[in-house]
Amino acid sequence: MSTQVLGLDGRLPTGQMRIEEMRMVGIVKRFPGVLANDHVDFDVRAGEIHALLGENGAGKTTLMRQLYGLYRPDAGKILINGVEQHFNSPQDAIRAGIGMIHQHFMLVPSLTVVENVALGLKSSRGILLDLDRVEKRVRELSEQYGLKVDPKAYVWQLAVGEQQRVEILKALYRGAALLILDEPTAVLTPQEVEDLFRTLRQMARDGHALIFISHKLHEVLAISDRVTVLRDGRVVGTRPTHETNKSELAQMMVGRPVILQYERPPAQLGEVRLAIENLVVGGDRGHDAVRNVSLEVHAGEIVGLAGVSGNGQRELAEALAGLRPVKSGRILLCGKDITHEPPGARIALGQSYIPEERLRDGTIKQFSVADNLILEDHHKPPFSRKIFLDFNAIREISERLVREYNVKTPSVDTPVKNLSGGNIQKLILARELSRRPKVLIASQPTRGVDIGATEYIHQRLLEQRQAGTAILLISEDLDEIRALSDRIAVIYEGEIVGIVDGPSATAEQLGLMMAGVREGGQHHLEKIRL
Amino acid sequence: MPQRSEIKRMLNQVFEAILPILAVPVALIIGALILLLLRANPGVAFTALVQGAVGSTFSVTQTLVKATPLLLVGLGITIAFRGGVINIGGEGQIIVGALSATALALSFSQWPGAILLPLCLLVGTLSGALWGAVPGVLKARLGVNEILSTIMMNAIALQLSNYLLRGPMIDPAEIEAGTRIAQSALLPRQAWLPRLVPQTLLHAGSILALVMAVLVYIFLWRTTIGYRIRAVGLNAQAARYAGIPVPVYQALAITLGGAFAGLAGAVEVMGVQRRMLEGLSGGYGFSGIVAALFGNLHPLGTIPASVLFGGLLVGADKMQRAVQVPSAFVDTLMGLIVLFVVSSRIWAVRRARRRETYE
Ligand SMILES: Nc1ncnc2c1ncn2[C@@H]1O[C@H](COP(=O)(O)OP(=O)(O)OP(=O)(O)O)[C@@H](O)[C@H]1O
Ligand SMILES: [Mg+2]
Numbered sequence: 001m002s003t004q005v006l007g008l009d010g011r012l013p014t015g016q017m018r019i020e021e022m023r024m025v026g027i028v029k030r031f032p033g034v035l036a037n038d039h040v041d042f043d044v045r046a047g048e049i050h051a052l053l054g055e056n057g058a059g060k061t062t063l064m065r066q067l068y069g070l071y072r073p074d075a076g077k078i079l080i081n082g083v084e085q086h087f088n089s090p091q092d093a094i095r096a097g098i099g100m101i102h103q104h105f106m107l108v109p110s111l112t113v114v115e116n117v118a119l120g121l122k123s124s125r126g127i128l129l130d131l132d133r134v135e136k137r138v139r140e141l142s143e144q145y146g147l148k149v150d151p152k153a154y155v156w157q158l159a160v161g162e163q164q165r166v167e168i169l170k171a172l173y174r175g176a177a178l179l180i181l182d183e184p185t186a187v188l189t190p191q192e193v194e195d196l197f198r199t200l201r202q203m204a205r206d207g208h209a210l211i212f213i214s215h216k217l218h219e220v221l222a223i224s225d226r227v228t229v230l231r232d233g234r235v236v237g238t239r240p241t242h243e244t245n246k247s248e249l250a251q252m253m254v255g256r257p258v259i260l261q262y263e264r265p266p267a268q269l270g271e272v273r274l275a276i277e278n279l280v281v282g283g284d285r286g287h288d289a290v291r292n293v294s295l296e297v298h299a300g301e302i303v304g305l306a307g308v309s310g311n312g313q314r315e316l317a318e319a320l321a322g323l324r325p326v327k328s329g330r331i332l333l334c335g336k337d338i339t340h341e342p343p344g345a346r347i348a349l350g351q352s353y354i355p356e357e358r359l360r361d362g363t364i365k366q367f368s369v370a371d372n373l374i375l376e377d378h379h380k381p382p383f384s385r386k387i388f389l390d391f392n393a394i395r396e397i398s399e400r401l402v403r404e405y406n407v408k409t410p411s412v413d414t415p416v417k418n419l420s421g422g423n424i425q426k427l428i429l430a431r432e433l434s435r436r437p438k439v440l441i442a443s444q445p446t447r448g449v450d451i452g453a454t455e456y457i458h459q460r461l462l463e464q465r466q467a468g469t470a471i472l473l474i475s476e477d478l479d480e481i482r483a484l485s486d487r488i489a490v491i492y493e494g495e496i497v498g499i500v501d502g503p504s505a506t507a508e509q510l511g512l513m514m515a516g517v518r519e520g521g522q523h524h525l526e527k528i529r530l
Numbered sequence: 531m532p533q534r535s536e537i538k539r540m541l542n543q544v545f546e547a548i549l550p551i552l553a554v555p556v557a558l559i560i561g562a563l564i565l566l567l568l569r570a571n572p573g574v575a576f577t578a579l580v581q582g583a584v585g586s587t588f589s590v591t592q593t594l595v596k597a598t599p600l601l602l603v604g605l606g607i608t609i610a611f612r613g614g615v616i617n618i619g620g621e622g623q624i625i626v627g628a629l630s631a632t633a634l635a636l637s638f639s640q641w642p643g644a645i646l647l648p649l650c651l652l653v654g655t656l657s658g659a660l661w662g663a664v665p666g667v668l669k670a671r672l673g674v675n676e677i678l679s680t681i682m683m684n685a686i687a688l689q690l691s692n693y694l695l696r697g698p699m700i701d702p703a704e705i706e707a708g709t710r711i712a713q714s715a716l717l718p719r720q721a722w723l724p725r726l727v728p729q730t731l732l733h734a735g736s737i738l739a740l741v742m743a744v745l746v747y748i749f750l751w752r753t754t755i756g757y758r759i760r761a762v763g764l765n766a767q768a769a770r771y772a773g774i775p776v777p778v779y780q781a782l783a784i785t786l787g788g789a790f791a792g793l794a795g796a797v798e799v800m801g802v803q804r805r806m807l808e809g810l811s812g813g814y815g816f817s818g819i820v821a822a823l824f825g826n827l828h829p830l831g832t833i834p835a836s837v838l839f840g841g842l843l844v845g846a847d848k849m850q851r852a853v854q855v856p857s858a859f860v861d862t863l864m865g866l867i868v869l870f871v872v873s874s875r876i877w878a879v880r881r882a883r884r885r886e887t888y889e
Binding site: 379 | 752753754755757758760761764765767768769770771772773774775
């Protein structure tokens with residue numbers, strides 16, 4: 001491992017020239033109604049991991065998109081090894097040695113890993129693809145950086161974590177000396193995060209320059225050498241990581257102290273609102289993804305569904321929403337059998353749903369904020385009379401919701417695609433909670449959401465619990481599950497391995513159950529890490 | 531400094547907006563080169579084109595006459611496209627709309643105009659809707675691709691028309707005269723759409739089409755049904771999550787598309803030809819798609835787009851006669867315009883996206 005020769009000739013082990021120093025100076029980027037970057041200075045050096053922190057909408061992604069040639073800065077300079085660069089497209093940035101891992105992967109599912117890597121590359125054999133050579137190189141790179149993935153597998157067969165490794169391999173193959181990772185950990189399991197960190201450390205040791213974006217402070221503290229915090233498009237400060245701590249960073253981000261501790265009065269249990277009985281749901285690959293699950297959620301309680309990603313949570317949530325057929329078993333909503341009812345019927349009965357894929361499933365991104373806020377109830381008063389939409393009412397209510405839920409947007413007419421990820425989540429929350437739901441199913445409600453907003457969303461969920469809503473919280477974030485749930489059900493390979501009392505559950509106990517060890521059962525699996 | 535970037539952004543936006551319009555002269559220049567190759571004088575040709583389209587009162591009215599079915603079909607195409615479905619079945623829908631309006635008018639030729647005329651328009655519309663509903667339901671129920679099924683429906687309509695106009699619906703006068711031209715008898719007078727300008731073909735259907743454009747705008751942007759159609763067209767998955775029955779609205783979108791093409795057929799029969807004849811659909815089912823796209827899939831944008839293409843259709847006739855180029859050249863010119871407009875639009879969108887798109 002350590003025999004790796006450091007590139008004294010200025011080259012990385014991948015053969016690419018190192019980027020000794022990348023500097024962004026005085027970057028300004030404005031969008032209609034938003035100053036997304038306001039004279040931002042940012043730099044990263046070879047061998048360093050520089051974390052970029054900031055609330056949702058602080059301008060992190062915008063800054064990185066300029067570095068990757070996706071946007072042109074309104075003002076400011078980008079210098080690589082002291083030479084000013086003008087990127088007109090990502091191709092220019094890639095040529096300069098910059099790679100970017102977007103939060104939404106850009107792979108072609110019907111192609112193999114190797115084909116995806118080769119996509120859009122010049123081949124040594126002219127128009128014929130030289131896939132064998134690409135494959136050889138992919139194997140080398142994956143060996144070198146511990147990026148385990150089968151080069152011949154089709155991308156659709158891969159789990160999210162593996163797809164991300166393919167993205168990194170793709171960037172390395174194209175000769176990235178500087179790699180931007182925009183919220184790479186949001187979709188990863190804790191184990192996958194560790195694997196990723198090992199890869200990143202190795203890359204840094206080899207002389208790559210890395211930029212790492214995350215909302216999770218403990219990750220930033222664990223992986224980075226320096227941290228820069230953005231707020232409202234401006235740099236609040238840059239700190240060496242070993243000289244700072246969680247609370248200072250949180251304070252810098254939000255501008256006030258953040259406490260992720262909640263008042264949680266004892267649950268006032270009401271009647272059973274959501275009853276799941278012996279539910280079996282098929283998965284995408286022909287197997288049973290949900291196997292014989294039974295679960296009840298009462299009015300006024302939060303039931304957390306914990307589990308490592310890919311253990312049937314998504315399929316269960318989709319079945320509850322009415323989007324995935326049920327093979328056997330029943331779902332009762334407020335006492336009514338809705339097992340085979342379409343989504344509309346469930347919504348009409350008072351069920352709200354916060355989907356995991358918020359951009360794809362939760363919003364129509366070309367629609368305005370206001371139009372998205374009425375997605376479910378547009379056909380009812382006050383949003384419409386007979387078949388005519390009532391624009392005054394829609395505007396008035398939307399403006400109130402945007403204010404109430406702190407959605408950062410220039411106006412309610414702004415298309416949702418222009419909002420930052422966390423603000424889209426707040427918008428969905430505003431829509432779903434303002435309907436005063438009887439049952440709320442929340443899938444990963446704070447994924448990719450900044451700590452201020454996370455705190456806010458948690459408060460809202462607890463308020464909703466007080467108001468008597470039955471809440472099923474599906475989350476891979478154990479801290480979140482433990483902070484909010486009255487009871488915690490753990491799902492493993494499609495089965496509920498146990499239901500434990502929320503406040504008294506320990507991380508260790510839950511961790512074991514998430515690995516498939518039944519409650520009180522024997523320690524028959526190898527040790528697992530969290 | 532900030533102001534400068536605002537101005538630059540505005541200039542960029544203006545440029546991207548007029549790019550598709552700039553595409554027309556570019557296409558014309560290429561057309562001129564082709565004319566040179568054909569040893570025709572482009573100056574003479576284009577003068578004839580413009581004169582043919584807008585050179586006299588009569589030619590202006592002719593342009594509007596042609597624009598009318600384009601607009602009606604284009605409105606239907608707009609609704610379908612907004613709902614995320616592609617309706618290639620305009621031709622067939624026009625034909626059944628025209629056939630049924632004709633059949634009704636001829637069967638009840640004693641009825642007063644106040645009843646017969648609106649009824650004929652309505653029946654034409656409904657038949658077109660039916661012709662759209664079949665592919666719509668096939669798509670909703672069985673997932674049949676609407677492009678294929680609407681094309682099949684075109685073939686069915688065409689054969690139906692061939693049969694009816696040679697058999698049951700043929701003008702008795704044609705049999706007597708022994709000429710046997712495949713066309714129906716003249717409609718009763720009270721089923722004719724009134725002419726707006728004497729000595730021209732301009733008829734009340736043009737006003738109807740304009741009113742419809744406004745109604746479609748209101749429908750798509752002011753009503754809950756229009757909202758749903760647009761939601762389904764933009765993101766079917768999210769619409770499904772929100773409880774909107776996606777297949778129902780896709781079927782509805784294509785049915786409404788058919789309704790407008792059917793109306794176009796009825797209007798063409800009652801306003802221009804006053805009898806059903808072969809070739810009445812005149813390719814409007816396809817050129818209406820172009821007009822809709824050129825109008826940015828917006829009902830109001832489709833109005834000028836239809837007039838433009840109506841003018842091209844009329845002017846091209848005159849040009850062809852003036853410089854004696856093969857009629858294929860006119861199609862080529864149309865094709866060039868479409869090609870340039872569509873690709874310039876794609877280019878403009880890409881440009882805008884590169885400049886500031888998010889996600
Ligand atoms: N194409 C765009 N058009 C208009 N506004 C935009 C566009 N892209 C970003 N914005 C706005 O710029 C601001 C910064 O957005 P950006 O995506 O950079 O935030 P972020 O720090 O990455 O947030 P998050 O943590 O939620 O991903 C936001 O207010 C956002 O709404
Ligand atoms: Mg971002």
